[in-house]
Amino acid sequence: MKRLLGLALTLLLGLPAVALAAEGPGGKPEKFNPASEWTLHEWVPIHLGPLDMSINKAVAYLLLGALVSCLLGIVLMRVKVGSDPTKKQALGETIYEVAQVQVAEQGLPTKAIGRWFPYVASLMIFIWVVNMLGFIPLPLSDEKVEIGGLRVPTLAIFAATSTLSVTLALALMTWVFTHVEGIRANGPVKYFKSWIPDVPKALYPLIIPLEILGQFMRLISLSIRLYANMLAGHMLILTFIGLIFVLENVVLAVVAVPAAAAFYLFEVVIVVSIQAYIFAALSAIYIGSAIEPEH
Template sequence: MTPLFEQARQVPLRLWVAIITAFAVLALPSTALAAEEFEPADEFRLDPWIPIEIFGIDMSINKAVFYIILAAVLTVLVMVLVARTMKVRPESKMQTTVELAYGLMKDNITDSNLNPKMAARWFPFIATLFLFIWFSNMLGYLPLPTNTTHTMNVLGLELPTFAIYAATANISMPLILALVVWISYNVEGIRAKGPIGYIRGLVPAGVEGFMVGPILAIELLSHFVRLISLSLRLYANILAGHLLILFMAGGLVVLLGMGMVGSTILGLATGVLGVAFFLFEIGLVATLQAFIFSTLTAIYLDGAVAEEH
């Protein structure tokens, strides 16, 4: 037996199956895509899958709605299933992982930023925010058969091609979440100090006289900017990650069309970068952005009810 043959024998059967399947799947859309013009924006296009219109508002189920609902369903399913089977003595790694996440949400995000009363009241909101955004972000890195703009022909069936897409990469989704946060902390502030007390509390202690007006204006503006910064931070991070992965993982090669040799070199170089970006996004950015969003929510809530500005 030659050493090479011996090595080949040691590769598990399932790995061979995976490699062959991967080649087959990659080969299929390539023939389907080759004829069409590649438009990066198409990757984010929202075709209505099930058209719905309620009170003149387009509520059609599309790719983004599918991702949003999938994230919510996963959030609920994972947490409720683990909670139901939870044991005082942990028996599964799943439970340990969920407990770790719970500890992060409860101790690090909620309890360390809010007083006990506020923490108890707002923990469900902050924790759901964290999980919902986290699942949305993570789902965004799973290739799912959701690209209905480009279809692939498998045994005569027109199937959507595999694509990565994130609901958090649409401004609407982070924006509405930020809006909910923004309304929540302002309402909480007004409830704690009264409308006048809350407005007065926006001006830092020590500011007196004619400076109160301009400072108040700046503070009010900064609160509106929070709305933008909170949503844009999440949105831009996830969108940038997806664009990077999209361009690195073939998009650039198709757009530039540098011929056989040039495309091969560029493809290899950007492919490696694509993998690196993918790992960076899935390993850090997805969790970090969910963490930042929920932590800032806790900080804003605390700032609204805190005595001293």
Template structure:
């Protein structure tokens, strides 16, 4: 699917294909769904099987599970405050789900379900709804004062309130597009350079094979870079969710 003729098809890697035969097809069970389940399985195995020793001095797997726990716990409590403990399981699930989604996409035959705007927007919309519900349940109608900062001149209200509302509503959009765009860009780059390797390598004999090492080297560097992006984007998603929850709990 990489190179047909002289055109590079870098986008068909994102198309969803049904798996598990006719049953999978009828319930819309695609490779994306399968990788979501894999991510859940990996996270569950890490956090339950990895912690099953309950050792005072942790082994490797337990240290990994504990450092993941403490990393997200510090993030949630650091951003939200003590109330963050209530939302910690949510932020932890979000972080690990996105991180695994990003990382699984880097494995051979893997698929990054975070490269789909439907998925990232689904998660962002979930965050948006939860944040709004939390804010309304804590502050009631006082929550709407969030859209007009205290001390701002009344005359500017017609200007400030629409801006605040738009910025509030654009949160799920920016949250989802950031993750989606990063993952798509990374995978398109990998696909394009991989196609270069095949095209140059099959073009001009020995010289072509030598020339093909250049895009291959680029791809090696890109994979390292994508590992960073995978972690960073999961972190950004989790920390922005924490910041939104902080706003919801404390209102500014």
């Protein structure tokens, strides 16, 4: 906890200097504006017709998150030094147990665990890593600061999961897998028939549209839950720091910095892990309910 507190205070105390020296993508000085963190500028433009596949800050964080997730799995669960159990091995086993017992076994039927455990476990680890990277100051920003005559990216905190397009893409994967697996396990007729509850046929014109809407609402709720929680956390932290610059009163740092540090620690210690777990657990439940709709 002391290390986390030290990291938070260092980060928050360092933000004022960064904000005052920062330059925008065009090289012009910019005022500190928390909302500008979610303006994604193209780093490498890639346009395939109407499809925008450009590399930007969010994509960079996702690529880094994928790399760190792979390294985390390899280091904790593949690389073994010596014959005695180590703390690293114990941590890897704990992560595996949470993914197996608390996520896969709670949401998936026994016959489907072997097929879908890798997906829900990878999903949980990847989202946790991306969430955590969002609270580590990294030089992956659109703003620049001049150091020794060189313009380099400033340190910034940004969570790719605080961008709706990212969480919607993650939710879309689960949503598609849910229905594909439901059709594969039950056949299209039995699967879609399972959407209709046991009610009088006279109510079908009302019930069927609501059930179809409910399936799409799963997609929306799954993506919005993660997006809103991560966005709110970052906005609160940056808003408290932004008060110092908006009101141009350094005295506010006495209140703003501790408040921002408290929200920072709350997000890192609690929200990051809970949101990764909930997303993976709901994905397992949705897929499991499609395989065995009678349950």
